[in-house]
Amino acid sequence: MRRFIPATAVLSEKTKYSLPLRRWRWRCFSQVAQKEFDNKGGVVVPKMPSFDYAPPPYTGPSAAEILSKRKEYLSPAMFYLYNKPLNVVDGRMQYLFDENGRRYLDAFGGIATVCCGHCHPHVVDAIVNQTKRLQHSTILYLNHAIADLAEALANKLSGNLKVVFFTNSGTEANELAIMMARLYTGCHDIISLRNAYHGNAAGTMGATAQSNWKFNVIQSGVHHAINPDPYRGVFGSEGEKYAKDIQDLIQFGTSGNIAGFISEAIQGVGGIIELAPGYLPAAYNIIKKAGGLCIADEVQGGFGRTGSHFWGFENHGVVPDIVTMAKGIGNGIPLGAVITTPEIAEVLTRRNYFNTFGGNPVCTAAGLAVLNVIEKEKLQDNAFVVGSYLKERLIALKDKHDLIGDVRGRGLMLGVELVTDHELKTPAKLETLHLLDQMKG
16 A cells, blocks of 8 residues: 655555655745756756745644544544654745645655645745636536646647646546546456556546556456566566567456556556566557557656646557546645547547536646646756756665665656565565655654
8 A cells, every 4th residue: 555645755555665756846845946957077956945944833723633633533544644743834945844844855745746845935825816706606607717727737738639628636537537448448357557546436446457546346447467567577677578568458357348548657556567668669559459448647757847748648649539637737626537539538528528526727727826836847857957966876775774675756756665584575664664764754
């Protein structure tokens, strides 16, 4: 089980444990800060930007009181982190503050969601201004916010990926994408990857391939291919060899024709697993020959997070038929989207399909503001510069400490996996838990 943990780490209770240093706030090193480099022996060292914010005194309930209420009134499925749970009361840029005013560097970002920094003024202003004018109506009426964001998102994708449908989350987006693939092809079978996570509703739970995220409910028509994991996989970094398993699944587990294939370019919940080179092009080719559609899950990997490209799938040189997104699109506002071609989008006109809050004016105004901040502050470039430096330093630590088994990822979507045995790659469970609490302080 991958549990996402604030302030520097991601913990897995599954078969492997990693510490993904999840986006040291894109605002952590701003556009201005990128220009302030030290050049020591040819090594570019990014500098932290100035920060002089002090939160107002907190007068609300204590962490103990909140924890007591959670235990009494909230679902027990809502677990919390650390031996002493953190009561977060304020956030600015790359920092969080607890009830005592103590500052934390947030390397987690609300599960890869706060991509512009906490309370970015441009995003906050967009939310406030739209709320003052119109908080909610319905997509049955016209409003510029939803149209403006749809246009901006379509312009971020190549080819004929021009039609947008808004949702409230990544789970909803992936549910819709899977349904559209089935409707368009007339087939039911979907292929996803072992170790994948695509959501926890009926359809996406089937596409998810981690038992700790799956309940014993009907999840039909999904086949899970061997995961192209360069660190733990049977073929190492030979992506095309892994892709052959997809052909076997189609030949021996389906009628020969399928609805589609869904995958992330870097598995987020799965532990920051970057798919082996050459895998996605080979997989997409096999899927298309079987009549299926290719779905790129960009819920965590999109919006410049990987540094070199705006979308994670672009790192692999492929063009999907459907792209799903959420999390970073709203910087903390509940917003998701599905983008596809006009031909595929047409299938939803066969019946009435509606989402009450998908495309809400406040949410879409926030989404457009996020895109503007990413572009204006060159956050994608920043993710590349800072992420490259961070990965280099983490690899240097790996060379010094046997506990570090692997350092992986791109840009500011990075992971560190701890093991007690390099040959067996035995998960360092207790050490991970200890380090987790120590990093919180």
